[in-house]
Amino acid sequence: MSLATVGLWMYENGGGREIERKIVQNLKEREIDCHTGLNLRDAIARDGKIICKDIIMEELDAFVSYNASQQSQFQLYLYQTLSRAIPTINNFDAFSIAEDKFQTAHLLNTHGISTPDYRLCHKNDSEGLKQAIRDWGGKLVYKPTDGWGGVGITKIEGERALDMLLPFIARTDLRYFYLERFINYDNTDYRVDIVDGQFVGCYGRKAPKNDWKTNVTSGGSVFVREPDQEVVDLAIKATNVLGLEISGVDIIYDRDKGEYVVLEVNTIPAFATPEQEHLGINFNQRKIDALVNLLERTALKKTSTHSFKVA
Structure with a gap:
């Protein structure tokens, strides 16, 4: 008999299937069941329940939605509702703030974190x-x-x-x-991954020639980059201020002001792809371990709370 049950919707491209397999295996070793493929696009809500692939979502002990490119308004609407019933990672309130660039910048600035x-x-x-x-x-x-x-x-x-x-x-x-x-910078950034308040990995991105965007989808390239403690501390502080359990914080150095600034906080930062791992970006296992630890603690806390109420 399992100690808890969690749900997962994971992206499949860029090595996502292998990441999912490792997460499920690590949870199984801790006697936690994992239902995968729970895409809320396929869910229906009725009679006080959200049902996806014959799973009553409210009966899960935790849920992780980890697919940035396929989030529709319908999915987010159900995600918000589900987040009131069970622990979701990221929690919806923090997720919704971080998904809004103005709300993110405004909140970070009120806590003394520099943004553009x-x-x-x-x-x-x-x-x-x-x-x-x-x-x-x-x-x-x-x-x-x-x-x-x-x-x-x-x-x-x-x-x-x-x-x-x-x-x-x-x-x-x-x-x-x-x-x-517009920030005067060297056309490179730091992508710093934080899980459960811990630094788990970092890499750099560089804009293509004659451009200024570092995003890989805009033509940017990835390279091995080790952050100093100031960059790590800034990423952790930004994540904590927003209340996220998982984040990928984009940080650049403002040459005019002589300081690091948080450019963006991503709520579903991708794991390193197989190609990026070949370059030497090898933080996936640390990130998986941190995520599994977070899921275990979160799910068992819900089951113990439920048991206490029943008793």
Whole structure:
């Protein structure tokens, strides 16, 4: 008889299937069952229950949704509901804040963590947009507040370029614009992985020639990079402030201000791919161990609490 049961939805590409196999095996060795493939896209809610692949999700002792590229509004809606009933990793409240770039930057800044200078402007505030580009030396970056992989991020240089964009902006259905000062940096970043409050791994990313985005999906390349303690501490603090159990914190060095800044906090940071492991990026086992430890503690805490209530 198992001590607890957890659910998992894991991405399959880039070595995801092998990562899933190791997680399931490690949990089994600790007498914890694991139901896999629980994609909430296939779920239905009725009679006070969310059912996915014939599994009543509320009967799980923990659930991990680890697939960044296939999250629909339907899935997130059910994820939010499920998070009220059982432990979800990441917990939905922290997940929803971290998925919003403005909310993330605002919260981090209130806790003394440096991010790029930012502004949130109403879509009709053309003067506010122009003032931002003046204040920031003629360069700014527009970012959708949600999304991943650098999609929709645009650098705007000069008021002339902004004037050309304003007619297009007026026709969009966006309610506001999130803007950041363009950071003078060396076109590389740190991706720092944190699980359960622990540093588990890091690698660097470099933007392609004649570009400034380091995201791999935007053409960036990955390289071995060891962070110093300042970078690790910053990543852990940012993760804790947001209340996440798992994060991948993107950090760059601002040459103008002479400090590290948190560029973004990712809620579903990928494990190293087989190709990246061949480069020497070998933190997957540490990350798996930390995740399994977190799942075990979380699931057993729920079962012990339930047992106490029943007794």
